[in-house]
Amino acid sequence: MTPNNQASASTISLTTDNLVVGYDSPIVKGVNLNIQPGKMSILIGSNGCGKSTLLKCLARVLPPISGQVLLNGKAVHQQPAKQVAKMMALLPQGPIAPEGLSVKELVSQGRYPHQSFLKQWSKEDEQAVNQAMQQANVEMLADRSIADLSGGQRQRCWIAMVLAQQTDIILLDEPTTYLDLKVQVDLLNLLSELAHQHQRTLVIVLHELNLAATYADHLIMMKDGNIYAQGTPEQVFNADNLQAVFGLNAKIIKDPDSRALVCIPSTQQPAQVVS
Template sequence: MSAISTEGLSLGYGETMIIDELNVSIPKGEITVFIGSNGCGKSTLLRSLARLMKPMGGSVLLEGHSIAKLPTKEVAKQLAILPQGPEAPEGLTVHQLVKQGRYPYQNWLKQWSKQDEEAVNRALKSTKMEDLADRTVDSLSGGQRQRAWIAMTLAQETDIILLDEPTTYLDMTHQIEILDLLFDLNEKEQRTIVMVLHDLNLACRYAHHLVAIKDKTIYAEGRPETVINCDLVKNVFDMNCQVTTDPLFGTPLCIPHGRGRCIVQQAQAETFLAAR
């Protein structure tokens, strides 16, 4: 059974259709990454999977059950989402932020418990934020802040985690740090992770399953090594490239053609050949 899936899902804003009758199945226990050009609907699709957006048509199924019919707290116990660029109230500490992940388990009969505190501590430890627990979120670096938000989603203790561009605004070192953290969570705890990423090479390196979106639907999906080729990159991103193999991980590696530079190099090559 898939962790989460859609059946004839259509999404839009007003009269503008963004996703049209899309069917997708997210493999359980794997890392799935949505790729595509800006504005193709990646983030819109991710939001709909978390029931943050009402479909214009079709349905989202959470482990086979219509997510629209499930109680909100029940959904929150199965699925967590980290939107792009979340903001915490000024003065909120990391520990206080991570505690918010336990909201689905609180009610007037069940107050804060030892189990809740243990979940928070595990989340802080998994994200290496224990030493920063008393720091305010707004005093952290970009990478630390992102780890704090991920800790909050971990404290929610869901089997499925959705992340919208978790590496945005981070430098290369912190991008790898965040993606390594998510990869380890998947490897060690078999969490199902669904992400939107802009960097195609990082998507290929970390994903088990890629979903390329174009023209309001799925253009291609599957394992990176079976999906990524020059034709896909050209058709989905309108970019010419060479696809080779990452020497470290054996995953597809896309080398873009710089349009102006290629024209100059081609002219130089033609001049050289003519001279011979």
């Protein structure tokens, strides 16, 4: 979704160069990524493998120990925060809204990077907020308090907020956690629409393996802080990789209608993909 409501290909690139990130010691270890513009890239891996740490470094929240994140060919951590926020938005895991905030007030927070001492709230800002609420299907909730909404409704409001930011790149850390399956699917359908119809570049951390395999254009498997495998779901989502990364014995089948890959846990030895 671009300001004129016309889909156009993203021109902003996001890559990493031998990226090492951590706290007291490295968690992400020498990662090289080239995020595909206008696609859904989904990160999967076991707990503690470095998915969220990597996402936070991409978003300029965590500094690298070594290596770098390049946004449009320039080191993201050397660019002003407000400048980065005009190109890339982050929805962290479990965001909390200030008490008493209405939906429209929350979504309006996404316009912060576009405000300055000389440029206050404008007609363009109002249009961006209304457009974002419509895109996320929360316009009917505009005057409701965030605290009164269901988990799925709140998550759509947060997504509307990052849409109002009008960035080419959106990073989301486990946006479907604690939501019912139907709500998860609805949210991922919305995110897929943003990528494929409105040419947004999405990088998403997910725990739900079957949803990741269903929705990813580019699937990235992490293990022990490294990229273990990456590519299309057909290239990456197989029994051998699931065993190596998750210690999971499973067989992979193809849904006969959607052709999506589905992981079925098994007590037997891993099987190969069944066409």
